Structures are given as C-alpha cells and as structure tokens.
Amino acid sequence: MTTYWCSLAWLGGPRPEQGVEIEVEAGRITAVSEGGQAPSRDGRHLHGLTLPGLANAHSHAFQRALRGRAQGDRGSFWTWREQMYALAERLDPDGYLALARATYAEMALAGITTVGEFHYLHHGPGGAPYDDPNEMGRTLIAAAADAGIRLTLIDCCYLHGGIGEEPDGAQRRFSDGSAEAWAARVDELDESESVRIGAAIHSMRAVDPDAAAVVAAWARERDRPLHAHVSEQPAENEACLDAYGRTPTALLAGAGALEASFTAVHATHLDDADVASLGAAAACCCVCPTTERDLADGIGRMRRLVDAGASLSLGSDSHAVIDMFEEARAVELDERLASGERGHHTSAALMRAASEDGHACLGWPDAGRIEPGARADLVTVSLESVQLAGGSSEHALDSVVFAGGARDVRHVLVDGREVVVDGRHTSIDAAEHHEAILRAIE
Numbered sequence: 001m002t003t004y005w006c007s008l009a010w011l012g013g014p015r016p017e018q019g020v021e022i023e024v025e026a027g028r029i030t031a032v033s034e035g036g037q038a039p040s041r042d043g044r045h046l047h048g049l050t051l052p053g054l055a056n057a058h059s060h061a062f063q064r065a066l067r068g069r070a071q072g073d074r075g076s077f078w079t080w081r082e083q084m085y086a087l088a089e090r091l092d093p094d095g096y097l098a099l100a101r102a103t104y105a106e107m108a109l110a111g112i113t114t115v116g117e118f119h120y121l122h123h124g125p126g127g128a129p130y131d132d133p134n135e136m137g138r139t140l141i142a143a144a145a146d147a148g149i150r151l152t153l154i155d156c157c158y159l160h161g162g163i164g165e166e167p168d169g170a171q172r173r174f175s176d177g178s179a180e181a182w183a184a185r186v187d188e189l190d191e192s193e194s195v196r197i198g199a200a201i202h203s204m205r206a207v208d209p210d211a212a213a214v215v216a217a218w219a220r221e222r223d224r225p226l227h228a229h230v231s232e233q234p235a236e237n238e239a240c241l242d243a244y245g246r247t248p249t250a251l252l253a254g255a256g257a258l259e260a261s262f263t264a265v266h267a268t269h270l271d272d273a274d275v276a277s278l279g280a281a282a283a284c285c286c287v288c289p290t291t292e293r294d295l296a297d298g299i300g301r302m303r304r305l306v307d308a309g310a311s312l313s314l315g316s317d318s319h320a321v322i323d324m325f326e327e328a329r330a331v332e333l334d335e336r337l338a339s340g341e342r343g344h345h346t347s348a349a350l351m352r353a354a355s356e357d358g359h360a361c362l363g364w365p366d367a368g369r370i371e372p373g374a375r376a377d378l379v380t381v382s383l384e385s386v387q388l389a390g391g392s393s394e395h396a397l398d399s400v401v402f403a404g405g406a407r408d409v410r411h412v413l414v415d416g417r418e419v420v421v422d423g424r425h426t427s428i429d430a431a432e433h434h435e436a437i438l439r440a441i442e
C-alpha cells in the first residue's frame with residue numbers, strides 16, 4: 001500500500017479540500033481522509049492541487065503531426081481536411097506506432113489517464129487490408145501501453161466519401177466495405193484491464209442509416225460505448241436534410257443510437273429538437289473547442305444541452321493543442337462570447353466533464369473520481385508557476401481551470417503506477433516525440 005498526502009485535492013465539490021490523505025493498493029484507491037492531519041512519515045507528498053485522472057474523450061492521434069503545419073492559408077474545415085488526408089495516405093504501421101506513442105506520452109504529461117481514440121485509419125494504401133486487418137488498431141493499443149495510459153479504441157465504421165459516394169483517395173483506407181465487415185473485424189479485438197473496445201459511426205455523411213443501425217446494434221448488444229461526429233459543420237446538416245429530410249441527430253435516433261452510452265462528438269450546429277432528443281436520451285456530448293476554433297467549425301452552446309439532460313466530455317481531437325484545462329475553460333469562455341453572458345458552467349462542472357463524465361463516456365465508470373474503490377489515477381498540478389502565483393487555496397480549482405495548463409502538471413498516477421514524475425514522463429523522453437513527428441510528416 002502507498003499513501004499519498006495531498007496539500008490540496010479536489011474531491012468533486014465546489015472547492016478543493018486541504019490535507020487529503022489517499023491510500024492506494026493494487027491500482028485502486030482504498031481510503032480517502034480529509035482534514036489536514038500531519039503527513040504520515042512514510043507517505044508521498046503531492047504539493048499543489050491533486051485532481052482525478054483526466055479523460056481525453058476524442059482523439060485522432062495521427063493528426064498530431066499536422067500541428068503548426070496547417071496554419072496561415074485562407075480556407076475552411078474542408079481545405080484542412082485535404083491536408084489531413086494527405087497525411088493519412090502516407091502513414092504506415094511503424095510510423096504510426098512512433099507517432100501515437102509520442103502523442104499519448106504528451107497526453108500523459110498533460111494529466112490524461114485515458115484516451116478515446118476515434119480510429120478510422122484501418123487499412124493499407126488503396127484500402128488493401130493488412131495481413132492482420134486490425135494491425136493499425138493494435139498499433140494504437142501498443143502505443144497507449146508504452147505511454148502508460150488507458151485506451152478506449154473507438155473503432156469507427158466509415159463507408160462513404162459523402163452521402164451516396166464511394167470512398168476516394170485516403171478514404172479507401174478507412175472503409176471496410178460494409179457495416180457487417182466492420183463488425184466482423186472489430187469482433188477480433190480483445191479488451192483488457194487497460195483497453196476497452198468501443199464503436200463509432202464516423203458521421204451520417206460517411207455511414208448510411210441502415211449501416212448506422214448495424215453499428216448501433218453491435219454496440220448495444222455488447223454494452224460498448226458508441227460515438228459519432230454530429231453536426232460539426234453546417235454543410236453536414238444540409239447534406240443530411242437534402243438526402244433524407246432529417247438532421248444527423250434525427251437520423252441517429254432513427255438508427256437506434258441515442259442512448260446513455262452514446263456520445264455526440266462536437267454537437268455544434270443543433271436545432272431545438274436535436275438538443276431535446278440528446279438530452280432525453282441522457283447522452284454525452286463531447287466538445288472539442290480548441291479544434292473547433294482551429295477548423296472554424298463554430299461555437300457549441302453546451303449549456304442548453306446540459307439543461308436538457310445531456311452530460312459533457314472534452315476532447316483534443318486534432319491535437320492543435322493537448323491541454324484539457326484549455327478545452328475545459330473554452331466551453332465556458334466560448335459560450336460567453338456567443339451569449340454576452342458569464343457563468344454558464346462552474347469550474348467543478350468543467351472539471352467533472354474532464355474527469356468523471358469523460359471517463360464514463362469511454363466505458364470507464366470506475367475512473368475519474370478520488371474516492372474509495374475508484375481506479376488510482378491522481379493528477380497533481382503545481383500552483384507555483386508564475387502564471388498561477390498569488391492564488392488562494394479556496395479558489396485553486398478556479399485558478400487551475402481558468403489559468404492553468406498542461407505545463408503545470410507535475411505528477412501523474414495511472415492505475416496506481418507513476419507515469420509522470422516531476423513533470424517528466426517516466427519512460428518516453430522528449431527527443432522521441434520530435435523524431436516521431438518528423439518521421440510521420442516526411
């Protein structure tokens with residue numbers, strides 16, 4: 001058993017608690033006591049604010065290689081997508097392993113203990129399956145294990161280049177040809193203590209309603225998380241309305257997808273009926289504000305989804321940056337810009353989206369909380385940086401959510417294992433990140 005003594009820890013309330021002792025055994029938290037007792041002599045001291053593990057609920061690991069390389073030109077989501085496809089056409093399993101390892105290690109350094117990888121880069125160039133048709137998925141599983149974080153491989157069904165269109169170019173690497181073939185391939189992937197297998201409908205542009213129903217049934221029968229990109233762009237809504245006379249959310253409802261285990265990624269351009277049906281299903285909405293602003297997607301109005309009954313999670317998606325504090329505050333700050341009002345989401349609610357609710361939408365209901373029985377994930381954020389200087393203990397959560405960043409994360413425990421110590425990854429060094437990214441982009 002290891003005892004951690006935290007000068008401050010957030011246990012889920014509106015404010016952090018002082019002097020919290022946390023006992024960890026066999027990867028689980030076994031006891032939590034508050035009240036500022038003197039630190040036990042043999043315990044480890046965690047100075048700063050200790051949080052539960054953070055969940056990055058929407059990732060495309062390979063897109064990390066585009067950071068800093070897709071700025072400056074006039075364009076839109078659709079012109080950015082061409083650059084992303086050019087990268088997707090080049091990657092092979094070895095290059096992908098190095099790149100994903102570096103990306104997931106960067107996540108660990110940012111306090112992320114579970115990643116939800118929305119995985120569609122399945123097959124070889126031109127769409128030819130690898131000898132193991134799940135080679136790319138297993139590559140991601142290996143990368144997360146190397147980086148020391150848990151993974152939900154959200155394997156994504158992708159069949160069409162657009163509604164009624166065959167996949168073209170890089171898109172051929174994404175497609176299994178049919179939802180049945182997708183299901184047969186995904187059934188070959190095994191779960192473990194640190195890996196879950198989930199399902200995704202890429203979008204209602206890339207999956208027709210009948211195929212979407214097959215994917216939704218697969219997830220329901222196996223009790224797996226189901227995710228889909230939903231209304232990221234107005235053009236996606238228009239294409240669905242033109243072809244089917246229904247919004248993407250209404251089509252997903254018709255396919256049987258809208259349940260509490262469903263996550264709508266982005267949920268940016270919704271009408272009132274979409275909001276009501278996602279709320280009534282108690283679905284999760286995964287917001288990815290740093291990517292949404294990078295791609296000029298628009299501003300999601302998340303307060304109305306929460307009011308309707310939905311939960312929120314957060315994702316760094318294209319990895320324009322990997323910083324869950326930046327994602328969390330952007331949910332509130334973007335809504336301020338769009339509404340002219342402050343105070344839509346509290347720091348505690350934003351932190352819950354980044355931890356407990358993020359983990360729940362990835363199929364880890366026993367993670368993301370500091371309480372007995374939960375997985376022993378602890379993320380300690382230093383309060384001693386210049387940026388956070390002068391804050392009070394009482395307001396430390398507000399300080400970290402609204403002014404902190406990934407750089408302030410000093411110590412990360414995942415399932416009781418130390419993955420980041422004093423701001424350094426315990427097994428992957430920074431030079432490896434640089435090499436992996438250059439190799440992917442060359």
Ligand SMILES: [Zn+2]
Nearest residue numbers: 060118229317
């Ligand atoms: Zn995405």
